[in-house]
Amino acid sequence: MQTFNQSLQAYFDLKENDLSKISSYFKSETIEKGEFFLHAGNQCKKLSFINEGILRIFNTTDGKEITQWISTPGYFVTEISSFMFETPSRWEIQALSKTTLFTISKEKYQKLNQEIENWHLIEKAFIAKCFAMLEDRVYSHLSMTAEERFEFFFHQNRALFNEIPQQYIASMLGMSPETLSRIRNKSLTK
Amino acid sequence: MQTFNQSLQAYFDLKENDLSKISSYFKSETIEKGEFFLHAGNQCKKLSFINEGILRIFNTTDGKEITQWISTPGYFVTEISSFMFETPSRWEIQALSKTTLFTISKEKYQKLNQEIENWHLIEKAFIAKCFAMLEDRVYSHLSMTAEERFEFFFHQNRALFNEIPQQYIASMLGMSPETLSRIRNKSLTK
């Protein structure tokens, strides 16, 4: 549980006291491969730090699964809108491999507001960081070709490519699995 | 200034007291066509409600202007990351027509935290709403063709198409001006 505390610290820049308090609210949890962290339509009642494993956030449109994002160890996973405002989730979240999480319930999460000084600042920073990441993603679709998006993503997530079906990565990058396969081969033989 | 108060109310769901206090912090401001609301690299020190006019958020990559977003009356404009965390702005924001704004300075904005009960909840809702909108935009690039993106956007922003150069709309939707022109003609003669 050391890595988790360090990550919390790095993520939120917390004081010693706050860190141990917050950390104590997170409980270890395991999800088997294929199991769901969350179903679309349900309320997301937890925020989890991924210790090990990989989760896929997706949605089915016209019978086709569209992968919105793939979340990996060292990052958090939740459905932000649903978690914050108790609206129905717009996404499915499923484990692509056996996954261990540190999870805080919505209940405990709400306590942080009273218990941690300036928690709202930390929370704001968290959401705004997510927002900026999405801004970059939109921009990547406006300014890059499929190949450029691949290169960009590949350099930041090299490990992922050997661990999960590439059709999901393709979907997340907005291209067909065949196109990803071809780009990948071209890239590797360069 | 009635519309502005109503909009503030609708946007943030405020109590009577809070509404008038917040509203008093916003000052009217005018930007001429072509002038900049913000330059990339600078800090964004204001949050503005667009009363009239249109603003374009963009960035230049490889000598090509990419339009990230076009903001219209009834909505707010700012560079969220820069405004919240005092980082350099990643975007240029320029008026596409003569624009009147109601603007709150960062200074005044910071006071709201002490002065308005539960301001952090309102603020959180604001950012999270922006986040959800970007989620949808990413999804539109993963799941729709250029034509579908056009149709989707057109139905929600019919008025915009006669008011500003279409090249900007094309860029924002991730297609060339020629493609937008063709799709548009096809769509109008149907």
Added chain:
DNA sequence: GATATTTCTTGATTTATGTCAAGAATTTGA
């Protein structure tokens, strides 16, 4: 460990969209 299932690769082909260019239409500014 062998078989069934899923995923990946590759080629052939089609389709969507980009690029270039030129003239038409519109807007701007003196």
Added chain:
DNA sequence: TCAAATTCTTGACATAAATCAAGAAATATC
């Protein structure tokens, strides 16, 4: 109001990426 500048449209063509299909490779399951 007219000339200049900008934007839009359209056609011809080029290119990127999707689709379909079939076999190869990898993975899961008993």
